[in-house]
Amino acid sequence: MTRQNQSSMSHFLLLGLPIPPEQQGVFFALFLGMYLTTVLGNLLILLLIRLDSRLHTPMYFFLSHLALIDVSFSSVTVPKTLMDMHTQDQSIPKAECISQTYFFIHFADLDSFLITLMAYDRYVAICHPLHYTTIMSQSVCVMLVAGSWVIACACALLHTLLLARLSFCADNIIPHFFCDLAALLKLSCSDTSLNQWVIFTAGLTAIMLPFLCILVSYGCIGATILRVPSTKSICKALSTCGSHLSVVTLYYGAIIGLYFLPSSNNTNDNNIIASLMYTVVTPMLNPFIYSLRNKDMKGALRKLLSKKTYSSN
Numbered sequence: 001m002t003r004q005n006q007s008s009m010s011h012f013l014l015l016g017l018p019i020p021p022e023q024q025g026v027f028f029a030l031f032l033g034m035y036l037t038t039v040l041g042n043l044l045i046l047l048l049i050r051l052d053s054r055l056h057t058p059m060y061f062f063l064s065h066l067a068l069i070d071v072s073f074s075s076v077t078v079p080k081t082l083m084d085m086h087t088q089d090q091s092i093p094k095a096e097c098i099s100q101t102y103f104f105i106h107f108a109d110l111d112s113f114l115i116t117l118m119a120y121d122r123y124v125a126i127c128h129p130l131h132y133t134t135i136m137s138q139s140v141c142v143m144l145v146a147g148s149w150v151i152a153c154a155c156a157l158l159h160t161l162l163l164a165r166l167s168f169c170a171d172n173i174i175p176h177f178f179c180d181l182a183a184l185l186k187l188s189c190s191d192t193s194l195n196q197w198v199i200f201t202a203g204l205t206a207i208m209l210p211f212l213c214i215l216v217s218y219g220c221i222g223a224t225i226l227r228v229p230s231t232k233s234i235c236k237a238l239s240t241c242g243s244h245l246s247v248v249t250l251y252y253g254a255i256i257g258l259y260f261l262p263s264s265n266n267t268n269d270n271n272i273i274a275s276l277m278y279t280v281v282t283p284m285l286n287p288f289i290y291s292l293r294n295k296d297m298k299g300a301l302r303k304l305l306s307k308k309t310y311s312s313n
Helices: 003-007 021-051 058-087 094-127 129-135 138-164 181-187 193-227 231-259 268-292 295-312
Strands: 011-014 091-093
Touching: 011 094, 021 058, 021 268, 021 295, 058 094, 058 138, 058 268, 091 094, 094 129, 094 138, 094 181, 094 193, 094 231, 094 268, 138 181, 138 193, 181 193, 193 231, 231 268, 268 295
Parallel strands: none
Antiparallel strands: 011 091
16 A cells, blocks of 8 residues: 555544454443433433423533433444444444544533533532522523533534544554544654643543542532531531542543553553443443432332323223
């Protein structure tokens, strides 16, 4: 292949998941089941919040957006992975690959921002309960979510435009199950120093800064509880924050394991497993976390099921 042909590379090859060929069918069924669970579970959350007026509060407003983002986030990578496993055709056009990178970054950043907004909501509810309705008014919540969408879109667009200007004249094999930005930069024969700098600064803005805000929010919540320590206040805080803390642990635990552990531990298989955690597993578990550990969501589900039972009779 000539250098000119290599520079005009039109397709990449995704190596996919490190699965033996004889186990492809089992894992296809597993990932299909996980994806369907993610979609149906998060759509159920959206439906419950929409139908039950008791859930028309800031916390569930943020949760509804998180559910929508989780469905979108999984849909960026999982359908393509399932198609590759089914057809054994692992090629992906360059334009589609860059588009997948854009939407992956966009929804990953949105996930981070929404989880942070939910932490801030819990902080206001516990630390400033008398001013909660004023601070977390409907207009403020809409502005916070809209700002998150705009910032996430800008970050993803910046990464994508910088990626699109690069030339790819080396190997076209991506050792991943989706078009990972870091893997693509390794394949480029252009100078990627600007891309790397943007990844670092945008990573601080979209991942580390929100994570620090979450830590500060829960630090303030803990300090508030300790000022008036009682079993009732502790139980109330746990019931209020427990679901969110579980989501934070799953999401940021996978990201920290992927990007902040020593490089000697970050083999390609480990990177893929960590990526699966926050692109497939976490969006699937979020509906269970919020429905099984949240009495309001369980009450809304019982109300919906009772209506269905009554109407069927």
